[in-house]
Amino acid sequence: MFTKAIVRTPSSSMINGLTEANLGAPDYALALQQHADYIAALKECGLEVTILPSLDAYPDACFVEDTALLTPHCAILTRPGAISRRGEVDHIAAAVHEHYDNVYRLSDAGHLEAGDVMMVGRHFYIGLSERTDMVGAEELIAMLEKHAMSGSVVNMSDMLHLKTGINYLENNQMLAFGEMLAHPDFAAFSRTAIAPEESYAANCVWINGTVLVPKGFPKTLDAVQSLGYRTREVDVSEYQKLDGGLSCLSLRF
Ligand code: CIR
Numbered sequence: 001m002f003t004k005a006i007v008r009t010p011s012s013s014m015i016n017g018l019t020e021a022n023l024g025a026p027d028y029a030l031a032l033q034q035h036a037d038y039i040a041a042l043k044e045c046g047l048e049v050t051i052l053p054s055l056d057a058y059p060d061a062c063f064v065e066d067t068a069l070l071t072p073h074c075a076i077l078t079r080p081g082a083i084s085r086r087g088e089v090d091h092i093a094a095a096v097h098e099h100y101d102n103v104y105r106l107s108d109a110g111h112l113e114a115g116d117v118m119m120v121g122r123h124f125y126i127g128l129s130e131r132t133d134m135v136g137a138e139e140l141i142a143m144l145e146k147h148a149m150s151g152s153v154v155n156m157s158d159m160l161h162l163k164t165g166i167n168y169l170e171n172n173q174m175l176a177f178g179e180m181l182a183h184p185d186f187a188a189f190s191r192t193a194i195a196p197e198e199s200y201a202a203n204c205v206w207i208n209g210t211v212l213v214p215k216g217f218p219k220t221l222d223a224v225q226s227l228g229y230r231t232r233e234v235d236v237s238e239y240q241k242l243d244g245g246l247s248c249l250s251l252r253f
Pocket of ligand 1: 019060063065066114116161164248
């Protein structure tokens, strides 16, 4: 169960955020409305939400998920692979320290964004992407092991982050698309295929029995409901324009 979440209000500078989506620039006013509804959804799932202020100098800073990994036993501040995002970590640190006694920080030797990290109980799958390398992954695993948790790396080639393509809904269930559908590392799980035209919706988020599903992806909504989950749709179209999914917009712990 999760009890808390941390989010960051987007800045108007988000229109300059990193993206390869080719969906045009986000509408900032609409993005703010969508962010407010995202926070409402987190609260409906029972979470107490800390809302951090926008950071004009960091257009991607609303995607807080990448800057820290919050586990039940410790927190780890990351070192983003995207150079323009590295400074975001200093700005999330205080909020993380407020909630955790055991806080680690990855060194400057490698890089890792927590969008590449998927928690399955006490085990953490770490995608090796353009944003996360082996050095960062190995450092993270060593920190997890200090607290009786484990990690393993996942080879991948087609996606921004691991959780762009696969997400755990507890109960042995995962949503997957593309190269994650038949990936051997997840053979032990029941994988529900996301329709190719709805690939963005592979990034759903399980919170305390409810699954947040991005609005506008009816096949995925139906599939998740058919698995027996309560669902809550959240419109994040303006974040999709920046390659950001539902999970990227919060740290849940
Ligand atoms: C980026 O490219 O870093 C942002 N525009 C999107 C980050 C999405 N985060 C995530 O998938 N965890």
